[in-house]
Amino acid sequence: EAGVAQSPRYKIIEKRQSVAFWCNPISGHATLYWYQQILGQGPKLLIQFQNNGVVDDSQLPKDRFSAERLKGVDSTLKIQPAKLEDSAVYLCASSSAAGDEQYFGPGTRLTVT
Amino acid sequence: AQSVSQHNHHVILSEAASLELGCNYSYGGTVNLFWYVQYPGQHLQLLLKYFSGDPLVKGIKGFEAEFIKSKFSFNLRKPSVQWSDTAEYFCAVRIYGNNRLAFGKGNQVVVIP
Numbered sequence: 001e002a003g004v005a006q007s008p009r010y011k012i013i014e015k016r017q018s019v020a021f022w023c024n025p026i027s028g029h030a031t032l033y034w035y036q037q038i039l040g041q042g043p044k045l046l047i048q049f050q051n052n053g054v055v056d057d058s059q060l061p062k063d064r065f066s067a068e069r070l071k072g073v074d075s076t077l078k079i080q081p082a083k084l085e086d087s088a089v090y091l092c093a094s095s096s097a098a099g100d101e102q103y104f105g106p107g108t109r110l111t112v113t
Numbered sequence: 114a115q116s117v118s119q120h121n122h123h124v125i126l127s128e129a130a131s132l133e134l135g136c137n138y139s140y141g142g143t144v145n146l147f148w149y150v151q152y153p154g155q156h157l158q159l160l161l162k163y164f165s166g167d168p169l170v171k172g173i174k175g176f177e178a179e180f181i182k183s184k185f186s187f188n189l190r191k192p193s194v195q196w197s198d199t200a201e202y203f204c205a206v207r208i209y210g211n212n213r214l215a216f217g218k219g220n221q222v223v224v225i226p
Binding site (some may be wrong): 003004022031040041042043045049055056092093097099101102103104105106107 | 117122145147156157158159162203205207211212214215216217218219
């Protein structure tokens with residue numbers, strides 16, 4: 001079974017630039033999550049999708065972050081404009097249903113200079 | 114808001130030593146509890162979980178965790194570690210009926226051969 005795929009694996013941008021991350025969940029998984037993991041901390045949920053609908057985006061900084069999952073499969077997370085404090089690893093996870101075990105992707109390491 | 118505390122962020126020990134990592138959470142209701150592990154260069158993966166029943170949970174690779182409700186704790190243990198247990202370990206808590214996982218800051222464990 002293929003795991004959660006993410007790209008790119010690494011990204012370096014300057015502050016005020018925009019960036020997008022892509023995630024393809026495990027086939028058949030209805031629930032998709034985006035997490036932000038700042039160095040030295042645990043992952044923090046940014047947004048959760050159930051199919052193509054948003055279930056929880058209460059911790060997403062909506063003034064600069066956006067995410068979509070248009071066809072209920074893969075998803076894109078965007079930051080525009082980026083700030084220095086956005087430097088982190090962005091993790092995507094999926095589960096077959098909300099509340100089931102979450103499977104994590106390798107993450108995208110973002111550095112904002 | 115629920116919080117998850119992990120102490121002793123950096124742990125260094127020799128092979129065959131015993132390992133215990135503490136995890137405490139702040140929510141007083143019914144919770145689901147998890148330990149995740151991230152080996153160097155690999156994805157976050159589930160080590161073990163507790164939903165209900167026997168409070169002593171056995172996971173992969175000889176790990177176990179004990180849920181003590183009165184202490185709001187879910188400590189992870191392994192009687193005899195190996196060099197291959199070098200990894201970062203995260204405790205996570207989910208409030209029953211809620212989908213959001215709250216992670217602790219993690220424990221970086223280094224096992225010296």
